[in-house]
Amino acid sequence: MDVGDHAAKSGHVPVMLGRVLEILAPAVTFAADDATGRDPVYLDATLGMGGHAEAMLRAVPRLRLIGLDRDATALERSARRLAPFGDRVTLEHAVYDEIPGVLRRLRVPAVDAVLFDLGVSSPQLDEADRGFAYSYDAPLDMRMDRTQRLTAAEVVNGYPPAELARILREYGEERFAQRIAAAIVRERERAPLDSTRRLADLVRTSIPAATRRTGGNPAKRTFQALRIEVNGELDIWRRALPAALDALPVGGRVAVLSYHSLEDRITKRVLAAQAADTTPPDLPVPLPEHEPRFRLLTRGAELPSDEETTTNPRAGSVRMRAAERVREAT
Incomplete structure (x- = not known):
């Protein structure tokens, strides 16, 4: 979250919470209805205070959460918040470009939804x-x-x-x-x-x-x-987003909340490349290996509502982009 003209306030309001649920819940709900009966997996790659994670766990009863954060203090606080969900929650002290290693260690072959809420978190701002x-x-x-x-x-x-x-x-x-x-x-x-x-x-x-x-x-x-x-935020982000996309099955979704133009520019470029049809223009029909792997779920970068920025000033600079995997990697 952008530092902005920050003033310490009590309480924590997850940014664009309703829209995040609207974007990601269908992916995990679809996975929960899969004929295999497996539990859907949601990866919160920037867990922070756990607000988005808690809402997702409440919305989808069988959901399994994997929560990452590089900040040990944030993990301790979110662990207390998410304790009522028991073994549905797995928390890892890790940076979000370590997604492939974390999933291998947990023996999780794929995740159905991923959230990145980038930048500095509310507790980090609040603690002088x-x-x-x-x-x-x-x-x-x-x-x-x-x-x-x-x-x-x-x-x-x-x-x-x-x-x-x-x-x-x-x-x-x-x-x-x-x-x-x-x-x-x-x-x-x-x-x-x-x-x-x-x-x-x-x-x-x-x-x-x-x-x-x-x-x-x-x-x-x-x-x-x-x-x-x-x-090392930008270098990490350049590695993390492609890693998250690789972890999604068909129907899996990713949502990104970024707070300055540098992050958003990287997000836009990576998602646009994955959603592009690269079939040579002189071919009469598209070739499977050139068809888009993802479709964009947002038209450009979505902004928070005026109501949200009024009640939650920390949302003022956020930009949201999201995508869904529509084809397996070749």
Whole structure:
């Protein structure tokens, strides 16, 4: 979830919950009605607080959940939330590009529905010491998995100026990347940058005054860029989505909730390629190996309703795309 102008609030509202159920429930319901009598499997690849997972488990009585999260704290909380569902729930401490290995280990040949709710989760934003939000003063951490070594402090204090500028420009789409990187280098020569407040203040003073008056907090793009770098989010996402598609049988569905254009661009490209008919135009009839493997279930990227963004501001930047497998892989 995009950090945005975050304010800590109690409670957790799953983003686009009704639409996620509408998209994914038919796939698991179809699998539950299969003549083999097998239990349908739902993979929540970014479990978070478990809100989407709980709703799916309640909607489909025989549903089996496999929930992944790289954040051990999120897994502990969702385990408590999902405890009433007993052995229908399997939780794994894993990053979502590890889907093939997780399924092999669990001896699950295929999953009927997959959800990705990308980005930083509500608890990560709400806990000041995680260092994701510029609205708190906290150590510059930003690790989704606290067992990993790289932190945001190591990035801002150790990366060369040119690499810092590239990260801010590419991952934060920050037009003042060069100026901010230069300011970071000057500041860290005096003393290491180790707090979110110092970094946010530095970014604010590094950009033109006129720019500061519009577009929300000027540190937003810098914090996004650092978070993506620390957690390897885009590289992981490029591997994860194809892996999830490979795990779906005919009739299986995937839904993706993304919160910035970089994630959504990758999602759009991967799903469009899978849904494309690649039959050479000079052939009179389509060849099976060139027919689309998936059909798109959304027209472009779907947005949340005005009502949802009013009641749940964290949904404001979400974009949803979904697809269904219609043909086995060749």
